[in-house]
Amino acid sequence: MEIYSNNIRELIQELSNLPGLGQKSAQRIAFYIIKQPIEKMENLANVIKKACKEVKYCKECCTITDDELCPICKSSKRDHTQIMIVENERDLASYEKAGEYEGVYHVLHGAISPLLSIGPDELKIKELLLRIRNEEINEIILATNSSIEGEATAAYLCKLLKPLGIKITRIASGVPVGGDIENIDAITLQRALKMRITI
């Protein structure tokens, strides 16, 4: 028999559409929401609507932001001649968290994937070419994932950008720091061996 009333069922349904939330976690969050003071949840609802309504793509790097330009593209402290190409905003956030990089980014919003019918036209590559044409760029770092899609995208961009005469680099791939060799997959080990450096 149906154990939940309409409002709860609808809330669980809506929440379970969000990425990473299954039926159980949606249920857990739904009951949490229901027990909160209404003002607090009205605030959550408003923040969702506001973010969805007001957020746009940065005119330079295509990341998601409130203004014309994102904080990184706006900053004069960053090296605007160095562009790191990432698949999405979450990858950008990870590189920023790592804290080493001082250049700017370009967010592709995906990677080439024939399986998901995502071709180069679905990615923010036109915007990248425009940027390269209008600005002085010294280096482009291909920092897409080490997955099949990420590698395909990096290979595609390399072929596309090489003729422009800009220095193109790819992030290193190998054994992660602190990784146990015995737990690392064969392809990563093969690559770590192939890409070995003289010390």
Added chain:
Amino acid sequence: MEIYSNNIRELIQELSNLPGLGQKSAQRIAFYIIKQPIEKMENLANVIKKACKEVKYCKECCTITDDELCPICKSSKRDHTQIMIVENERDLASYEKAGEYEGVYHVLHGAISPLLSIGPDELKIKELLLRIRNEEINEIILATNSSIEGEATAAYLCKLLKPLGIKITRIASGVPVGGDIENIDAITLQRALKMRITI
């Protein structure tokens, strides 16, 4: 440096307050929300507000519902002389999903926990006593968790209800079906042995 603009930061912050969502999952959901059509996310926002505003406790069993009575308490197909006492609505949902039980429930909304300063007065025990006084009850099944808090709550309720002369039972505890003995903790094994039945 701050990589997210205000709206995104606020959305990630609000989402990471929900139970079970860390910074990473909140970030993932936030970017998903931002990329959705505004109508879809307005709907999510409205469902959250509506559920939070309209949902109340069932007058009988104290579970969460839209109406005075929840679908189970309203149903004439259920055995209203048998009450299963559970800690929360999620446990109720689990027992319903198991599908065996045909009685009604009583939701305590927690378990006795001196550590979290939750005593009997914080639970829906007054409501349970009122129910027992006003209705004809044949059996009370104590179906709280097998945790320290769940066992303490069951022991407390048993002591409280025993003098009323109603049959009181406790759900069985032991090795889960399909469980590997080698992976099961010592206390569960001790209990499974202690509670062994003659076949």
